[in-house]
Amino acid sequence: MARKKRQEEAKQGAPEWMATYGDMVTLLLCFFVLLFSMSSVDVQKFQSIVQSFDGALGFLDGGKTLSNEQYIDKGLKDDKSTNQQKEMEDFDNLERKIKKYLDDNNLNEDVKVLNENSGMLLRFQDNVLFSSGRAVLKPKSEVTLRYISDLLNKKEFNDKLIRIEGHTDNDPIKYSSKYPTNWELSVARSSNVVRFLVEGTGINPERISASGYSEYHPVVPNTSDENKAKNRRVDIVILKN
Structure with missing residues (x-):
């Protein structure tokens, strides 16, 4: 044991x-x-x-x-989150400056500023930039576009891509041989904004593009004159990286 x-x-x-x-x-x-x-x-x-x-x-x-x-x-300094934070601050600063300009010039009702995830959207109702059924920029609207262009040419934004989008309501074009449908009108308006920004304000043409969506991207249903006025617009989209 x-x-x-x-x-x-x-x-x-x-x-x-x-x-x-x-x-x-x-x-x-x-x-x-x-x-x-x-x-x-x-x-x-x-x-x-x-x-x-x-x-x-x-x-x-x-x-x-x-x-x-x-x-x-x-x-x-090269960290993605750091760069994103800096970009967010730049866009917030841009939003404040544009809103102040719109407020000083009584344009708040006709131009909307939306700071979204993909970029900043400046929404111009068509009567701000153009006369009804036309695609020629109003002289007064050029002053506003020049101010925005000066901001976009600054160092913190001179590499940002810009997209100009033309939109209409669903009313058919009447008595116009130049613009037989809303397609031609929406494209002509966005193209003329691009041309002015490039030739008139010095925006780098490699940064900017134009597109027309006719009546097919409404922000509200085309059920009243008020809603149709909201859908007749030109959007300037400043894209984030």
Whole structure:
């Protein structure tokens, strides 16, 4: 009996709980490897972080604590979220300036400013820019377009793409050989806005495009004269990156 007890006391090897612990550690390792395989590594940031630890904690080759060439905050300057935040602030500032201009010139009822996820939309009712059934810009409207163009030519916006969209109501064109349908009228209006912005204000033509949607993109149903007036519009869309 004593001999058997001595054999049990002399039993060697890892405790039984080590097997469970080892399995758990292995599973955790697999989990992090899986996460790493599904992620993308910013090489510049990773190298900056490694260099900041270089020689500081004793597990890498000795050297400077920080590299003189690349810093972690330098890598953050190229970070997508940082750039998005800067862009949001620029668009908020643009929105405030345009709304102030519209307020000072009593244009709030005729020009709407919508700061959306895809970009900023400036919605001009057709009577602001054009006479009924025509596509020639009113001289007074050119003043407003010049002001907006000056803002869009500033450094923070000179790389933004601009889309001009022409829209009409569903009333057919009457007594016009130049614009047989709303298609021609909507395209002519957006094209003339583009031409003025390029030739009259110096907007880079590579940034800007024109499109016409006729009656097929209404903002409200064409069920009343008031609603039809809202649908007759030109939208200037300043796209975010």
